[in-house]
Amino acid sequence: MKGIVIMKTAIVTGASSGIGFEISKILIKLGYKVYGIGRDFSRNNIKNEYFIPIICDIMNISMLCEKIREIRKNEEIYILVNNAGVGYFGFHEELNPKKIHEMVVINFEAPLIITQLLLRDLKKNSGFIINISSITAKKSSVYGCAYGATKAGLSHFSNSLFDEARKYGLKVITIHPDITKSNFYRNANFQEGDTPESYIKPEEIAMAVEMILNQREGVVITDITLKPQKHMIKRKKL
Numbered sequence: 001m002k003g004i005v006i007m008k009t010a011i012v013t014g015a016s017s018g019i020g021f022e023i024s025k026i027l028i029k030l031g032y033k034v035y036g037i038g039r040d041f042s043r044n045n046i047k048n049e050y051f052i053p054i055i056c057d058i059m060n061i062s063m064l065c066e067k068i069r070e071i072r073k074n075e076e077i078y079i080l081v082n083n084a085g086v087g088y089f090g091f092h093e094e095l096n097p098k099k100i101h102e103m104v105v106i107n108f109e110a111p112l113i114i115t116q117l118l119l120r121d122l123k124k125n126s127g128f129i130i131n132i133s134s135i136t137a138k139k140s141s142v143y144g145c146a147y148g149a150t151k152a153g154l155s156h157f158s159n160s161l162f163d164e165a166r167k168y169g170l171k172v173i174t175i176h177p178d179i180t181k182s183n184f185y186r187n188a189n190f191q192e193g194d195t196p197e198s199y200i201k202p203e204e205i206a207m208a209v210e211m212i213l214n215q216r217e218g219v220v221i222t223d224i225t226l227k228p229q230k231h232m233i234k235r236k237k238l
Contacts, residue, residue: 009075009078
């Protein structure tokens, strides 16, 4: 009698659209069961038995912890993708405490908390933590000081955690995408340029995840930066 095949499990935050949606599809293609966390799957939902949508507002940390613990009870987690993010752009004086708080929680606090809840399992399974940061983590961000700061914090956390846990076989990777064609910039007064050379596509970031997972055991790509060939943004028409 053949043995039971245990399917490896991944958790992806921000899985209802954009980058997280595309990463979820890639992981299913690679043979993972994916728990996708998002606020609303009514527009985008992966019609596959190995995709389990988890409706949760990441701003609600207590609910988020409860959902993660429920998944952890029944699954062996091998991959965590901290992808959910929010950005508000403009001069810092034009922001407000609510927007700053939202960016800090979603971009920085939530990934740290989810990682802490799953870290023992991921170390035991020699798994992967993939943090979707931003190119703004690596440079001055005059029009997004607070956003850039949250992403720089996430990138620093990734680097330090890898050094802390690498001896256990845990792989920690940070992806730094430049401007991406998605609904992420819905709160901004600018967007990507018109030509394909001026933006990254969400599926191209998902392809980077696939490349990460296909490295031989013992080799870790810890940092990937994706840039469009041309630096070009345009203001939205009011």
